[in-house]
Amino acid sequence: MDFEFTKQQQDVYDAVGALGKDKFAKRAREYDVRAETPLENMKDFFDAGLMGMTISEDMGGMGSGAMGTDPLLYLLAVEQTARYCLSTSHCIHIHCHGAHLVDQVGTPEQRERILGGVMSRGDMLNATASEPGRTARGLYSLVTEAARVDGGYVVNGKKNYTTLGDAVAYNILFAGIKGVPMPDGHIGLLFPKGVKGLTIEEGSWNPMGMRASYSPTLLLDNCMIGDENVLGTPGFMPRDRWQARFHLSFAAQYLGGAQGVFDYLAEYIPKRGTAGDSYAQLRMGEIRIGIESARWLIYRAAALWQRKEIAEAEMFSMLAKHRAIENAVIVMDKAAQIAGSSAFMADSPLALKFRDLRIQTLHENIDKSAATLGKYHLGQSYDVTARL
Numbered sequence: 001m002d003f004e005f006t007k008q009q010q011d012v013y014d015a016v017g018a019l020g021k022d023k024f025a026k027r028a029r030e031y032d033v034r035a036e037t038p039l040e041n042m043k044d045f046f047d048a049g050l051m052g053m054t055i056s057e058d059m060g061g062m063g064s065g066a067m068g069t070d071p072l073l074y075l076l077a078v079e080q081t082a083r084y085c086l087s088t089s090h091c092i093h094i095h096c097h098g099a100h101l102v103d104q105v106g107t108p109e110q111r112e113r114i115l116g117g118v119m120s121r122g123d124m125l126n127a128t129a130s131e132p133g134r135t136a137r138g139l140y141s142l143v144t145e146a147a148r149v150d151g152g153y154v155v156n157g158k159k160n161y162t163t164l165g166d167a168v169a170y171n172i173l174f175a176g177i178k179g180v181p182m183p184d185g186h187i188g189l190l191f192p193k194g195v196k197g198l199t200i201e202e203g204s205w206n207p208m209g210m211r212a213s214y215s216p217t218l219l220l221d222n223c224m225i226g227d228e229n230v231l232g233t234p235g236f237m238p239r240d241r242w243q244a245r246f247h248l249s250f251a252a253q254y255l256g257g258a259q260g261v262f263d264y265l266a267e268y269i270p271k272r273g274t275a276g277d278s279y280a281q282l283r284m285g286e287i288r289i290g291i292e293s294a295r296w297l298i299y300r301a302a303a304l305w306q307r308k309e310i311a312e313a314e315m316f317s318m319l320a321k322h323r324a325i326e327n328a329v330i331v332m333d334k335a336a337q338i339a340g341s342s343a344f345m346a347d348s349p350l351a352l353k354f355r356d357l358r359i360q361t362l363h364e365n366i367d368k369s370a371a372t373l374g375k376y377h378l379g380q381s382y383d384v385t386a387r388l
């Protein structure tokens, strides 16, 4: 077993930590107020040479992502960003996943055209399957419909929570092929910026937290997508359980978010004059233990992906994510006890961290993650992509 970072991992950890501290943290409040994509942060990320982290080395990327050569590398960047601005870390997470999808399932022409733009211009990508009412219908039961026509698909429907939806070069959106049952009818399509028939629903993003991960609703009205913009073969997402390949970078966000709360307390408590209080000391120790317990599960799960032990990696990633969510929620409760109400004025950094972390830990129903693990150990059929 090796618990040390490689030189490249350490370099990324330090570089993103410095960016977060010097830049992202300072801009966090402003972007929160405006509920806008933190474009300056994304530009800093590109300038630091990190936009292609989940793109393979043959395209000039760093080869990270669940299916890459170093799955941990981009998770470290997500974790470190989350420490200073959770919204920015979600933007980086979703861009990294969009880029990894194109890298892994795109055609040579798509990789050249789309990933070339990421590497040379800092183009952004995303990936959205969410749509209103999906949870009740089931993960792959999409109402947004792609009807086959000569040369491509005509798409109608509505996608919500499209993080970076206004900023990407291509929105990667998932739909159901008209007349083809799921999962075979599940299709990924690349919607180029400015494509006719795609509009943003006005006023569709005004949440309490994660405001700067601008994620509006997109309306699709007879939107024509040519065959050159079909991503992978229909059904690849459910068939290859791609959703499970994204568990860990959610976990990395929860880890970084909890660490950000800890950092704040380590500065705030002594200034407040309560560092000598035994309960403050106890809570700080408990928070530290929780953060480290989540951290090493995430890093362990990344090692399983690297070894291509896919079934183990999927399951262990669910486990790590569950612990990271649960820990983040516990950390907020323990932190609040020792910070006190004065730390929660509406415009305080701690208030923003709490609003973001509470909303961001709602991507999942953690009880369902735990029950999935239980099913596995009881010899029942299970689905590692069961989320809500």
Ligand SMILES: Cc1cc2nc3c(=O)[nH]c(=O)nc-3n(C[C@H](O)[C@H](O)[C@H](O)COP(=O)(O)OP(=O)(O)OC[C@H]3O[C@@H](n4cnc5c(N)ncnc54)[C@H](O)[C@@H]3O)c2cc1C
Pocket: 090, 094, 126, 127, 128, 129, 130, 134, 135, 136, 137, 160, 161, 162, 163, 210, 213, 215, 359, 360, 362, 363, 364, 365, 387, 388
């Ligand atoms: C900041 C942010 C950014 C996001 N970005 C993206 C993105 O880029 N791409 C993307 O695809 N998605 C994105 N999402 C969506 C996210 O992944 C979830 O799909 C979405 O949050 C689910 O909707 P909801 O939170 O309203 O939960 P709901 O769907 O309303 O579920 C709430 C609870 O009700 C339970 N529940 C709901 N229906 C049933 C039922 N029929 N039976 C039993 N229990 C039920 C669920 O298990 C859950 O516990 C984003 C979400 C957030 C908060």
